Amino acid sequence: xxxxxxxxxxxxxxxxxxxxxxxxxxxxxxxxxxxxxxxxxxxxxxxxxxxxxxxxxxxxxxxxxxxxxxxxxxxxxxxxxxxxxxxxxxxxxxxxxxxxxxxxxxxxxxxxxxxxxxxxxxxxxxxxxxxxxxxxxxxxxxxxxxxxxxxxxxxxxxxxxxxxxxxxxxxxxxxxxxxxxxxxxxxxxxxxxxxxxxxxxxxxxxxxxxxxxxxxxxxxxxxxxxxxxxxxxxxxxxxxxxxxxxxxxxxxxxxxxxxxxxxxxx
Amino acid sequence: xxxxxxxxxxxxxxxxxxxxxxxxxxxxxxxxxxxxxxxxxxxxxxxxxxxxxxxxxxxxxxxxxxxxxxxxxxxxxxxxxxxxxxxxxxxxxxxxxxxxxxxxxxxxxxxxxxxx
Numbered sequence: 001x002x003x004x005x006x007x008x009x010x011x012x013x014x015x016x017x018x019x020x021x022x023x024x025x026x027x028x029x030x031x032x033x034x035x036x037x038x039x040x041x042x043x044x045x046x047x048x049x050x051x052x053x054x055x056x057x058x059x060x061x062x063x064x065x066x067x068x069x070x071x072x073x074x075x076x077x078x079x080x081x082x083x084x085x086x087x088x089x090x091x092x093x094x095x096x097x098x099x100x101x102x103x104x105x106x107x108x109x110x111x112x113x114x115x116x117x118x119x120x121x122x123x124x125x126x127x128x129x130x131x132x133x134x135x136x137x138x139x140x141x142x143x144x145x146x147x148x149x150x151x152x153x154x155x156x157x158x159x160x161x162x163x164x165x166x167x168x169x170x171x172x173x174x175x176x177x178x179x180x181x182x183x184x185x186x187x188x189x190x191x192x193x194x195x196x197x198x199x200x201x202x203x204x205x206x207x208x209x210x211x212x213x214x215x216x217x218x219x220x221x222x223x224x225x226x227x228x229x230x231x232x233x234x235x236x237x238x239x240x241x242x243x244x245x246x247x248x249x250x251x252x253x254x255x256x257x258x259x260x261x262x263x264x265x266x
Numbered sequence: 267x268x269x270x271x272x273x274x275x276x277x278x279x280x281x282x283x284x285x286x287x288x289x290x291x292x293x294x295x296x297x298x299x300x301x302x303x304x305x306x307x308x309x310x311x312x313x314x315x316x317x318x319x320x321x322x323x324x325x326x327x328x329x330x331x332x333x334x335x336x337x338x339x340x341x342x343x344x345x346x347x348x349x350x351x352x353x354x355x356x357x358x359x360x361x362x363x364x365x366x367x368x369x370x371x372x373x374x375x376x377x378x379x380x381x382x
Contacts (some may be wrong), residue, residue, distance in 0.1 A: 109324035
Protein backbone atom coordinates (compact mmCIF):
# COMPACT_ATOMS: atom_id res chain seq x y z
CA UNK A 1 0.00 0.00 0.00
CA UNK A 2 1.29 3.46 -0.94
CA UNK A 3 1.15 6.71 0.98
CA UNK A 4 -0.02 5.06 4.18
CA UNK A 5 -1.28 7.48 6.85
CA UNK A 6 -2.56 6.84 10.36
CA UNK A 7 -4.76 8.71 12.77
CA UNK A 8 -5.75 7.54 16.25
CA UNK A 9 -8.25 9.29 18.42
CA UNK A 10 -10.46 8.77 21.44
CA UNK A 11 -13.95 7.57 20.62
CA UNK A 12 -15.69 10.87 21.30
CA UNK A 13 -18.15 12.41 18.91
CA UNK A 14 -16.29 15.76 19.00
CA UNK A 15 -13.32 14.05 17.35
CA UNK A 16 -15.24 12.85 14.32
CA UNK A 17 -15.01 16.07 12.26
CA UNK A 18 -11.22 16.07 12.58
CA UNK A 19 -11.15 12.43 11.50
CA UNK A 20 -13.23 13.38 8.47
CA UNK A 21 -10.79 16.17 7.64
CA UNK A 22 -7.89 13.74 7.86
CA UNK A 23 -9.61 11.43 5.37
CA UNK A 24 -10.62 14.29 3.06
CA UNK A 25 -7.03 15.46 2.81
CA UNK A 26 -5.72 11.96 2.13
CA UNK A 27 -8.47 11.29 -0.44
CA UNK A 28 -7.80 14.56 -2.26
CA UNK A 29 -4.11 13.86 -2.38
CA UNK A 30 -4.79 10.34 -3.63
CA UNK A 31 -6.42 11.93 -6.67
CA UNK A 32 -10.08 11.24 -6.02
CA UNK A 33 -12.47 13.74 -7.54
CA UNK A 34 -14.48 16.07 -5.36
CA UNK A 35 -17.57 13.91 -5.39
CA UNK A 36 -15.71 10.77 -4.38
CA UNK A 37 -13.92 12.68 -1.65
CA UNK A 38 -17.30 13.67 -0.30
CA UNK A 39 -18.43 10.05 -0.38
CA UNK A 40 -15.37 8.99 1.63
CA UNK A 41 -16.01 11.75 4.14
CA UNK A 42 -19.61 10.69 4.59
CA UNK A 43 -18.71 6.99 4.90
CA UNK A 44 -16.07 7.71 7.55
CA UNK A 45 -18.40 10.05 9.41
CA UNK A 46 -21.20 7.46 9.46
CA UNK A 47 -18.85 4.65 10.46
CA UNK A 48 -17.22 6.56 13.32
CA UNK A 49 -20.58 7.89 14.53
CA UNK A 50 -21.98 4.36 14.61
CA UNK A 51 -18.97 3.07 16.50
CA UNK A 52 -19.16 5.83 19.09
CA UNK A 53 -22.93 5.92 19.52
CA UNK A 54 -23.68 2.21 19.29
CA UNK A 55 -20.43 0.33 19.66
CA UNK A 56 -19.29 2.24 22.71
CA UNK A 57 -22.68 3.59 23.71
CA UNK A 58 -21.15 7.02 24.32
CA UNK A 59 -20.00 6.01 27.78
CA UNK A 60 -16.44 4.90 27.66
CA UNK A 61 -13.09 6.45 28.14
CA UNK A 62 -11.23 3.46 26.83
CA UNK A 63 -12.67 3.63 23.33
CA UNK A 64 -10.09 4.18 20.65
CA UNK A 65 -10.52 4.48 16.92
CA UNK A 66 -7.69 4.22 14.41
CA UNK A 67 -8.00 5.21 10.78
CA UNK A 68 -5.46 4.18 8.17
CA UNK A 69 -5.59 5.42 4.60
CA UNK A 70 -3.55 4.43 1.59
CA UNK A 71 -3.57 3.66 -2.09
CA UNK A 72 -3.57 0.10 -3.34
CA UNK A 73 -3.69 -0.70 -7.07
CA UNK A 74 -5.72 2.30 -8.10
CA UNK A 75 -8.02 2.12 -5.12
CA UNK A 76 -8.19 4.48 -2.15
CA UNK A 77 -8.36 2.29 0.93
CA UNK A 78 -9.63 3.41 4.33
CA UNK A 79 -9.33 1.06 7.29
CA UNK A 80 -11.18 1.90 10.48
CA UNK A 81 -10.28 -0.10 13.57
CA UNK A 82 -11.96 0.09 16.97
CA UNK A 83 -12.15 -1.92 20.17
CA UNK A 84 -15.91 -1.83 20.72
CA UNK A 85 -17.90 -5.10 20.81
CA UNK A 86 -17.86 -7.05 17.56
CA UNK A 87 -20.24 -5.65 14.98
CA UNK A 88 -20.25 -6.58 11.32
CA UNK A 89 -21.94 -3.95 9.16
CA UNK A 90 -21.35 -5.95 5.98
CA UNK A 91 -23.72 -8.72 6.93
CA UNK A 92 -26.02 -6.45 8.91
CA UNK A 93 -29.38 -6.62 7.26
CA UNK A 94 -32.08 -8.14 9.30
CA UNK A 95 -32.88 -6.98 12.79
CA UNK A 96 -32.24 -9.11 15.78
CA UNK A 97 -35.65 -9.34 17.43
CA UNK A 98 -33.94 -9.49 20.82
CA UNK A 99 -32.74 -5.93 20.42
CA UNK A 100 -34.83 -2.90 21.17
CA UNK A 101 -35.80 -0.51 18.40
CA UNK A 102 -33.35 1.98 19.78
CA UNK A 103 -30.49 -0.44 19.44
CA UNK A 104 -31.58 -1.51 16.00
CA UNK A 105 -31.18 2.01 14.71
CA UNK A 106 -27.56 1.07 14.29
CA UNK A 107 -28.52 -0.31 10.91
CA UNK A 108 -30.20 2.83 9.73
CA UNK A 109 -29.06 5.14 7.03
CA UNK A 110 -25.48 5.19 8.19
CA UNK A 111 -24.64 1.68 7.09
CA UNK A 112 -26.86 2.04 4.07
CA UNK A 113 -24.89 5.10 2.99
CA UNK A 114 -21.56 3.41 3.57
CA UNK A 115 -22.53 0.48 1.37
CA UNK A 116 -23.92 2.72 -1.35
CA UNK A 117 -21.06 5.18 -1.42
CA UNK A 118 -18.11 2.82 -1.37
CA UNK A 119 -17.10 0.47 -4.16
CA UNK A 120 -16.48 -2.32 -1.70
CA UNK A 121 -16.47 -2.79 2.04
CA UNK A 122 -14.91 -5.54 4.02
CA UNK A 123 -15.18 -6.45 7.71
CA UNK A 124 -12.98 -8.57 9.94
CA UNK A 125 -12.81 -9.09 13.69
CA UNK A 126 -9.17 -9.45 14.64
CA UNK A 127 -7.63 -9.65 18.11
CA UNK A 128 -10.68 -8.15 19.78
CA UNK A 129 -11.01 -5.34 17.27
CA UNK A 130 -13.47 -4.44 14.54
CA UNK A 131 -11.57 -3.81 11.33
CA UNK A 132 -13.69 -2.23 8.63
CA UNK A 133 -12.05 -1.55 5.28
CA UNK A 134 -13.63 0.80 2.76
CA UNK A 135 -12.52 0.82 -0.88
CA UNK A 136 -13.08 3.68 -3.31
CA UNK A 137 -11.82 3.26 -6.87
CA UNK A 138 -9.67 6.10 -8.13
CA UNK A 139 -10.03 5.28 -11.85
CA UNK A 140 -13.79 5.33 -11.99
CA UNK A 141 -14.69 7.62 -9.18
CA UNK A 142 -18.03 8.71 -10.58
CA UNK A 143 -19.47 5.23 -10.48
CA UNK A 144 -21.43 4.23 -7.44
CA UNK A 145 -21.09 0.48 -7.38
CA UNK A 146 -23.82 -1.65 -6.02
CA UNK A 147 -23.27 -3.94 -3.10
CA UNK A 148 -21.48 -7.12 -3.81
CA UNK A 149 -24.44 -9.26 -3.10
CA UNK A 150 -26.25 -11.72 -5.26
CA UNK A 151 -29.18 -10.13 -7.03
CA UNK A 152 -32.07 -12.44 -6.50
CA UNK A 153 -35.66 -11.40 -6.59
CA UNK A 154 -38.69 -13.35 -7.63
CA UNK A 155 -42.06 -11.83 -8.36
CA UNK A 156 -45.42 -13.62 -8.55
CA UNK A 157 -48.77 -12.06 -9.27
CA UNK A 158 -52.33 -13.16 -8.77
CA UNK A 159 -55.81 -11.64 -8.87
CA UNK A 160 -57.41 -11.44 -5.47
CA UNK A 161 -60.65 -9.99 -4.11
CA UNK A 162 -61.86 -6.39 -4.49
CA UNK A 163 -60.21 -6.32 -7.94
CA UNK A 164 -56.77 -6.16 -6.39
CA UNK A 165 -53.73 -7.71 -8.00
CA UNK A 166 -51.48 -9.19 -5.34
CA UNK A 167 -47.78 -8.97 -6.07
CA UNK A 168 -45.59 -11.21 -3.92
CA UNK A 169 -41.94 -10.27 -3.75
CA UNK A 170 -39.21 -12.59 -2.51
CA UNK A 171 -35.59 -11.56 -2.08
CA UNK A 172 -33.74 -8.27 -2.14
CA UNK A 173 -34.84 -5.10 -3.85
CA UNK A 174 -31.68 -3.23 -4.80
CA UNK A 175 -30.74 -0.92 -7.64
CA UNK A 176 -30.78 -3.81 -10.10
CA UNK A 177 -33.75 -5.85 -9.01
CA UNK A 178 -35.87 -2.75 -8.50
CA UNK A 179 -36.08 -2.56 -12.29
CA UNK A 180 -37.85 -5.93 -12.26
CA UNK A 181 -40.29 -4.61 -9.69
CA UNK A 182 -40.85 -1.49 -11.77
CA UNK A 183 -41.57 -3.58 -14.85
CA UNK A 184 -43.94 -5.88 -12.99
CA UNK A 185 -45.93 -3.00 -11.52
CA UNK A 186 -45.92 -1.04 -14.76
CA UNK A 187 -47.37 -4.07 -16.61
CA UNK A 188 -50.35 -4.12 -14.29
CA UNK A 189 -50.91 -0.36 -14.43
CA UNK A 190 -50.78 -0.49 -18.23
CA UNK A 191 -53.54 -3.09 -18.18
CA UNK A 192 -55.69 -0.82 -16.06
CA UNK A 193 -55.09 -2.67 -12.82
CA UNK A 194 -54.82 0.28 -10.49
CA UNK A 195 -55.35 -1.63 -7.27
CA UNK A 196 -52.11 -3.29 -6.31
CA UNK A 197 -51.35 -5.11 -3.12
CA UNK A 198 -47.66 -5.76 -2.63
CA UNK A 199 -46.62 -8.39 -0.14
CA UNK A 200 -43.17 -7.94 1.37
CA UNK A 201 -43.26 -11.05 3.56
CA UNK A 202 -40.10 -12.41 1.96
CA UNK A 203 -38.26 -9.19 1.26
CA UNK A 204 -35.13 -8.76 3.33
CA UNK A 205 -33.75 -5.55 1.89
CA UNK A 206 -34.93 -2.53 -0.03
CA UNK A 207 -32.77 0.24 -1.44
CA UNK A 208 -33.74 3.80 -2.28
CA UNK A 209 -34.24 2.80 -5.92
CA UNK A 210 -36.81 0.27 -4.77
CA UNK A 211 -38.56 2.90 -2.70
CA UNK A 212 -38.73 5.20 -5.70
CA UNK A 213 -40.34 2.48 -7.81
CA UNK A 214 -43.03 2.08 -5.15
CA UNK A 215 -43.71 5.80 -4.95
CA UNK A 216 -43.97 6.10 -8.73
CA UNK A 217 -46.47 3.25 -8.89
CA UNK A 218 -48.38 4.69 -5.95
CA UNK A 219 -48.71 8.05 -7.70
CA UNK A 220 -49.91 6.49 -10.96
CA UNK A 221 -52.40 4.29 -9.14
CA UNK A 222 -53.71 7.22 -7.11
CA UNK A 223 -54.08 9.34 -10.24
CA UNK A 224 -56.37 6.63 -11.57
CA UNK A 225 -58.46 6.33 -8.41
CA UNK A 226 -56.61 3.18 -7.42
CA UNK A 227 -54.06 2.51 -4.72
CA UNK A 228 -50.85 0.68 -4.01
CA UNK A 229 -51.01 -0.90 -0.59
CA UNK A 230 -48.32 -2.82 1.22
CA UNK A 231 -48.47 -5.84 3.47
CA UNK A 232 -46.30 -7.98 5.72
CA UNK A 233 -43.28 -5.73 5.98
CA UNK A 234 -40.52 -7.17 8.11
CA UNK A 235 -39.53 -4.92 11.03
CA UNK A 236 -36.30 -3.90 9.36
CA UNK A 237 -38.09 -2.85 6.17
CA UNK A 238 -40.85 -1.13 8.09
CA UNK A 239 -38.19 0.82 9.94
CA UNK A 240 -36.79 2.09 6.64
CA UNK A 241 -40.27 3.17 5.58
CA UNK A 242 -40.83 4.95 8.86
CA UNK A 243 -37.44 6.56 8.78
CA UNK A 244 -38.15 8.33 5.54
CA UNK A 245 -41.80 8.93 6.27
CA UNK A 246 -43.26 6.57 3.68
CA UNK A 247 -45.48 5.07 6.34
CA UNK A 248 -47.47 8.31 6.09
CA UNK A 249 -48.13 7.82 2.37
CA UNK A 250 -48.80 4.14 2.00
CA UNK A 251 -51.49 2.09 3.63
CA UNK A 252 -49.59 -0.68 5.34
CA UNK A 253 -51.12 -3.87 6.68
CA UNK A 254 -49.82 -6.74 8.79
CA UNK A 255 -50.76 -9.30 6.15
CA UNK A 256 -52.30 -9.50 2.66
CA UNK A 257 -55.42 -10.96 4.28
CA UNK A 258 -55.74 -7.99 6.60
CA UNK A 259 -55.34 -5.63 3.63
CA UNK A 260 -58.09 -7.32 1.64
CA UNK A 261 -60.39 -7.41 4.62
CA UNK A 262 -60.24 -3.62 4.91
CA UNK A 263 -63.73 -2.39 4.02
CA UNK A 264 -62.21 0.78 2.66
CA UNK A 265 -61.53 -0.97 -0.61
CA UNK A 266 -64.96 -2.51 -1.18
CA UNK B 267 -14.09 24.96 13.66
CA UNK B 268 -17.21 22.90 13.51
CA UNK B 269 -19.80 25.57 13.72
CA UNK B 270 -23.35 25.48 12.61
CA UNK B 271 -25.36 28.67 12.49
CA UNK B 272 -29.07 28.82 11.98
CA UNK B 273 -31.02 32.03 11.48
CA UNK B 274 -34.79 31.93 11.63
CA UNK B 275 -36.80 34.63 9.86
CA UNK B 276 -40.45 35.06 9.14
CA UNK B 277 -41.51 35.90 5.60
CA UNK B 278 -45.15 35.90 4.55
CA UNK B 279 -46.13 33.67 7.47
CA UNK B 280 -43.47 31.17 6.48
CA UNK B 281 -40.64 30.40 8.89
CA UNK B 282 -37.42 30.53 6.92
CA UNK B 283 -34.44 28.81 8.50
CA UNK B 284 -31.10 29.63 6.92
CA UNK B 285 -28.55 27.01 7.79
CA UNK B 286 -24.89 27.76 7.57
CA UNK B 287 -22.14 25.20 8.10
CA UNK B 288 -21.78 21.50 8.54
CA UNK B 289 -24.58 19.24 9.72
CA UNK B 290 -23.12 16.08 11.25
CA UNK B 291 -23.61 14.08 14.41
CA UNK B 292 -22.01 16.83 16.51
CA UNK B 293 -24.28 19.60 15.19
CA UNK B 294 -27.50 17.86 14.11
CA UNK B 295 -29.05 18.44 17.52
CA UNK B 296 -28.78 22.17 16.99
CA UNK B 297 -30.65 21.91 13.71
CA UNK B 298 -33.34 19.82 15.40
CA UNK B 299 -33.69 22.41 18.16
CA UNK B 300 -34.09 25.25 15.68
CA UNK B 301 -36.75 23.36 13.75
CA UNK B 302 -38.59 22.42 16.93
CA UNK B 303 -38.41 25.99 18.18
CA UNK B 304 -40.09 27.23 15.00
CA UNK B 305 -42.79 24.57 15.25
CA UNK B 306 -43.31 25.23 18.97
CA UNK B 307 -43.68 28.89 18.03
CA UNK B 308 -46.76 27.91 16.05
CA UNK B 309 -45.19 27.78 12.62
CA UNK B 310 -46.32 24.95 10.39
CA UNK B 311 -44.93 26.24 7.10
CA UNK B 312 -41.19 25.91 7.17
CA UNK B 313 -38.49 26.44 4.60
CA UNK B 314 -35.02 25.14 5.27
CA UNK B 315 -32.47 27.00 3.17
CA UNK B 316 -29.49 24.70 2.65
CA UNK B 317 -27.49 26.97 0.32
CA UNK B 318 -24.66 27.30 2.81
CA UNK B 319 -24.60 23.71 3.98
CA UNK B 320 -21.53 22.07 2.51
CA UNK B 321 -22.05 18.78 4.27
CA UNK B 322 -24.88 16.76 5.78
CA UNK B 323 -24.79 13.27 7.27
CA UNK B 324 -27.60 10.89 8.19
CA UNK B 325 -27.78 12.49 11.64
CA UNK B 326 -28.93 15.70 9.95
CA UNK B 327 -31.42 13.92 7.72
CA UNK B 328 -33.05 12.35 10.75
CA UNK B 329 -33.72 15.80 12.23
CA UNK B 330 -35.22 17.08 8.99
CA UNK B 331 -37.48 14.06 8.60
CA UNK B 332 -38.56 14.28 12.25
CA UNK B 333 -39.52 17.93 11.70
CA UNK B 334 -41.41 17.08 8.52
CA UNK B 335 -43.40 14.48 10.41
CA UNK B 336 -44.18 17.00 13.14
CA UNK B 337 -45.50 19.69 10.79
CA UNK B 338 -47.44 17.23 8.69
CA UNK B 339 -49.14 15.94 11.79
CA UNK B 340 -50.38 19.43 12.60
CA UNK B 341 -53.82 20.48 11.46
CA UNK B 342 -53.94 22.37 8.19
CA UNK B 343 -51.35 22.63 5.50
CA UNK B 344 -48.13 22.19 7.39
CA UNK B 345 -45.06 21.35 5.37
CA UNK B 346 -41.30 21.60 5.50
CA UNK B 347 -39.72 22.47 2.16
CA UNK B 348 -36.09 22.58 1.21
CA UNK B 349 -34.33 25.31 -0.72
CA UNK B 350 -31.13 25.42 -2.74
CA UNK B 351 -29.25 22.30 -1.67
CA UNK B 352 -25.79 21.95 -3.19
CA UNK B 353 -25.21 19.07 -5.62
CA UNK B 354 -23.58 17.05 -2.86
CA UNK B 355 -26.38 17.60 -0.38
CA UNK B 356 -28.94 16.85 -3.06
CA UNK B 357 -27.18 13.59 -3.82
CA UNK B 358 -27.41 12.53 -0.19
CA UNK B 359 -31.11 13.44 -0.14
CA UNK B 360 -31.63 11.33 -3.25
CA UNK B 361 -29.63 8.46 -1.85
CA UNK B 362 -31.99 8.32 1.11
CA UNK B 363 -35.04 8.64 -1.16
CA UNK B 364 -35.87 11.95 0.50
CA UNK B 365 -36.22 13.79 -2.80
CA UNK B 366 -39.51 11.91 -3.08
CA UNK B 367 -40.98 13.14 0.17
CA UNK B 368 -39.62 16.68 0.33
CA UNK B 369 -40.45 19.46 -2.06
CA UNK B 370 -37.08 20.86 -3.09
CA UNK B 371 -36.64 24.26 -4.74
CA UNK B 372 -33.66 25.84 -6.45
CA UNK B 373 -33.98 29.09 -4.53
CA UNK B 374 -35.21 30.44 -1.23
CA UNK B 375 -37.60 32.69 -3.10
CA UNK B 376 -39.30 29.83 -4.90
CA UNK B 377 -39.52 27.76 -1.73
CA UNK B 378 -41.15 30.54 0.29
CA UNK B 379 -43.35 31.50 -2.67
CA UNK B 380 -44.54 27.90 -3.03
CA UNK B 381 -46.62 28.28 0.11
CA UNK B 382 -48.75 31.12 -1.23
